[in-house]
Amino acid sequence: MTKQQRINAFVKLGELLKVQPEDLTQIIQLAQHKNPWYTRQNVERALHAISSNLTAEKLNHWLHNYPDIESTKTVGLILAGNIPLVGFHDILCVLISGFKAKIKLSSDDAGLTTYVLNRLKQLEPDFAAAFEIVDKLKDFDLVIATGSNNTARYFDYYFGSKPHIIRRNRNSVAVITGQESPAQLEALGHDIFDYFGLGCRSVSKLFIPKEYAVAHFFEGIAAYKDVSEHFKYNNNYDYNKSIYLINGDKHFDNGFLLLKQDPRLASPLSVVYYEEYGSLEDVEQELKQQAEQIQCVVSEVPLNIQSPVFHFGESQCPALDDYADGINTLDFLFANP
Structure with missing residues (x-):
């Protein structure tokens, strides 16, 4: 896929999430039973924050300084689950940059990320070969792992030899x-x-x-x-x-x-x-x-x-370039193509 194809696919995904089709409504209802913190209001809040960033204008502006590549490298992603779809930005960064992803979901995810990724594949079938949801990470070239201060010590031990971003408590x-x-x-x-x-x-x-x-x-x-x-x-x-x-x-x-x-x-x-x-x-x-x-x-x-x-009221609606921990994820990826 070209960079523009990937951008187009995520724009379509944003439009779909904004409309909230019936099957997504069902997923939201199930999610709050699997994880009581994932109330309908909070899941919809997360979906709105994501979809508002997935516009052609915002994505093109965000990516305009980066090359159009299709990397052979795979990024291992270990995602948190403290709030709904909290790992989506990492997934977006990896896939839209032309890398492959192996994704270890949080046990708290409640099916939300799986739904979003399946929808992405439906909108752009070429993404089917670009990512895999796994129970255990292996055979990857880079890693982005999000956890607590305690789990970060394990991440450092297991993944320290690979190019990595390891996030701790903030x-x-x-x-x-x-x-x-x-x-x-x-x-x-x-x-x-x-x-x-x-x-x-x-x-x-x-x-x-x-x-x-x-x-x-x-x-x-x-x-x-x-x-x-x-x-x-x-x-x-x-x-x-x-x-x-x-x-x-x-x-x-x-x-x-x-x-x-x-x-x-x-x-x-x-x-x-x-x-x-x-x-x-x-x-x-x-x-x-x-x-x-x-x-x-x-x-x-x-x-x-x-x-x-x-400003007050805006901390939970980060822009595409408001990177967690102040580490530019795109710069990290493109430094390891």
């Missing part, structure tokens, strides 16, 4: 100045609650100015109270609340989110950590020091930092 943070409007704080709620906060782009920590009125933040996110109706989320909320009460840990509680002062980035589900700051320069210095643990930052003020910065 978290995202928000910077609040106290000047935000209610609408901006409500938008920030998407960065916190979309996908129940399970994504690496989910905000798990706030930087707030000293003497900030937390009630203002809670008022802004009040529209997300229905998150507590999800039994797994609410179980986490009840558990963490009880631990804080038993231990006498100071925290704020609005009935569906716990806010706790803590220097760490990674907070438990249903909890967002916070730190107070004296100046934005102090925040910038802190973010620079922890850049290797940060996926992205959401802020309505400019920040002089290395990490990518998004």
Whole structure:
């Protein structure tokens, strides 16, 4: 296939996902039974984010500086499953670049990625020879593996001799100045609650100015109270609340989110950590020091930092060139043709 053929196929895939045919609706219904975190709303949110990027204009612009090749090399992909279709961007990068893929799905995938790949084959039969879903990776030339800090150690051991991208735990943070409007704080709620906060782009920590009125933040996110109706989320909320009460840990509680002062980035589900700051320069210095643990930052003020910065409400809708961990996947692939 030529690069243009591959682009055309993914454009058709985007159009199909946007329409959501009946068989996809059935897959979505099954997915939420297989994995309760994959609610219909969250799966449709992921499909919308994917399909909005699969346009001819966006794909051609993204790829215009890269050559048209058909590589004989195979990329082993180990995908995460913390949120629906979280590994799609890696699959897209590999296949649209002209490489072959061997794909190890997460046990949490619930059939979504398999459905999307089968549809891609139907739209462009030449893709049938370009990828394979496998239970165990072998016979590959490059590897892209996504996991936790623990699994990354195993990935380093097993795959370190191959050209690789190995992703570890990262978290995202928000910077609040106290000047935000209610609408901006409500938008920030998407960065916190979309996908129940399970994504690496989910905000798990706030930087707030000293003497900030937390009630203002809670008022802004009040529209997300229905998150507590999800039994797994609410179980986490009840558990963490009880631990804080038993231990006498100071925290704020609005009935569906716990806010706790803590220097760490990674907070438990249903909890967002916070730190107070004296100046934005102090925040910038802190973010620079922890850049290797940060996926992205959401802020309505400019920040002089290395990490990518998004407006409130936009962290979960990355563009094609918003690469995970700041590692350009296309550059990696084309450096190993």
